[in-house]
Amino acid sequence: MKKTDAPDYLALAESQLRDTTLRATDARIKVLAALLGARYAFSHQDVQDTLVDMDRVTLYRALDCLTDAGLAHKIAGDDRVFRYNAGSEHLEHGDQHPTQQHQHGHFKCTRCAKVFCIDNVGEKLLATDAKSSPDPSAASLRQQLQKVLQATLGKGFQSHEIELTIKGWCADCAH
Numbered sequence: 001m002k003k004t005d006a007p008d009y010l011a012l013a014e015s016q017l018r019d020t021t022l023r024a025t026d027a028r029i030k031v032l033a034a035l036l037g038a039r040y041a042f043s044h045q046d047v048q049d050t051l052v053d054m055d056r057v058t059l060y061r062a063l064d065c066l067t068d069a070g071l072a073h074k075i076a077g078d079d080r081v082f083r084y085n086a087g088s089e090h091l092e093h094g095d096q097h098p099t100q101q102h103q104h105g106h107f108k109c110t111r112c113a114k115v116f117c118i119d120n121v122g123e124k125l126l127a128t129d130a131k132s133s134p135d136p137s138a139a140s141l142r143q144q145l146q147k148v149l150q151a152t153l154g155k156g157f158q159s160h161e162i163e164l165t166i167k168g169w170c171a172d173c174a175h
């Protein structure tokens with residue numbers, strides 16, 4: 001496949017920015033496009049390596065704006081490096097409906113330190129388990145963990161947010 005067949009991340013980034021109250025500046029479009037096209041979460045340095053001509057301060061500000069607007073999210077690494085990926089950590093901020101919160105997990109490679117986002121963790125785990133469950137919508141990962149929580153700490157405990165991080169070796173490092 002030639003490069004021209006690649007998805008147009010610049011156009012996608014621009015349309016995502018237009019859906020927010022943020023101004024679609026050139027820097028924000030380019031930074032968001034870089035994140036959208038990335039297979040794993042990017043550190044500041046990774047973004048800088050992709051956008052070599054961009055001023056460092058502009059790049060930092062663009063990342064912060066995108067994160068605040070929910071177009072990107074920030075992941076703290078074990079190496080104290082923050083990494084960024086497109087998309088929000090939670091599909092909706094569920095103060096009113098915490099149970100509808102989107103489950104978003106991460107895979108951290110302990111060899112190369114790359115971080116990958118795992119979307120819809122609850123739904124995907126549920127899908128693989130659908131055969132054994134009579135009603136697939138009845139028991140989500142969240143509900144199962146809520147049971148574990150109450151079984152260990154007591155009935156009064158309620159989970160509102162579950163952070164899932166899987167650590168191991170990524171495909172490149174494992175072979």
Ligand SMILES: [Zn+2]
Nearest residue numbers: 109112170173
């Ligand atoms: Zn790796």
Ligand SMILES: [Zn+2]
Nearest residue numbers: 085106117118
């Ligand atoms: Zn993520």
